[in-house]
Amino acid sequence: MTTNEQIPPDTKDWTWVLSQQCPDCGHTAVDVAGPDVGATLREATPRWVAALQRPDARDRPEPTTWSTLEYGAHVRDGIRIFGARLDLMLTQDDPLFDNWDQDATALEDRYDLQDPSVVADELAEAARATADRFDSVADDQWERPGRRSNGSRFTVLTLGQYFLHDVVHHLHDVRA
Template sequence: MTEPLSPTSPPEPVAGDTKDWTWVLERPCPECGFDPAKVSVERIPALITDAAGRFALALQQADAGVRTREGVWSTVEYGQHVADVLEVMTDRLEAILAEEGGEARFDDWDQDAAATEKEYWRANTHVTAILVKERAAAAAEAWSEPEGEQWDWPGVRSNGSRFTARTLGTYLVHDLVHHLHDVGA
């Protein structure tokens, strides 16, 4: 186990994740066990809320602010990332719905730059748990709104990856489940 993160100096950077995770929309993830075939649009809001509750519990652990493995975020850093993911994905869903069936374009989001700019390592575990729950509540509400054909309305990520409201929701749920796996929750 490594030392708790210092609130005054940044920790060693974590290697950026440059994988294209869109394959998780087609087949189960061998790392976290997520199966996209088991995600229906009706379940997305509840899955988001459940994941937020589990993250809040993980953030109560005594070592939540400690990087327990070299080069891997602490639970609080993952919590900050999850809060940002919830916000970014909700914004993307709103962009899809605003286009009313036209093709939405998603601005680029660099998760590693966000971690550095927002200094995730400085975050308070209690505040992070509240942030995750608040953003999850907003995301769950947003994903309860699409109806019928709206689920198939398109959006394109800056790297060219294509989504629909349905696949974007599934992608979000995988991200939450995978990060819960990352923190052992």
């Protein structure tokens, strides 16, 4: 089922995943230690690449549920954004992150029309770069702070844990 029907915006504040296991995907963000963020991202990447290579990657399971392609493009962009946020946290004191409207980005960038193989390659490259950046975090940098535009506060550690939940959760969404 391929359609470009608009998806209702996700208005949940997902920061709760930093305090409890996700009942949908089973991931427990706080179980990932800082030094393991990069490795965990690397472990998830081949599953994303394989999912994006499926013949039905463009098909939505329901008109108001993203396709694997759309989820993959979202995850790719999230990896890039969180990599940039990590850089800000490591180079600035308590930075305020620019807002990212993921739903507007999906529409503006036409996630539904992108090439799944290109998205797979771009996701893999973004994951490699962001994983490498997390691997470079020094022991005394894991508690450096940063803030989201809605006021949510993160440390480098909780940013990595929060971000990984998105990567893993959407693998669950696409059954990969």
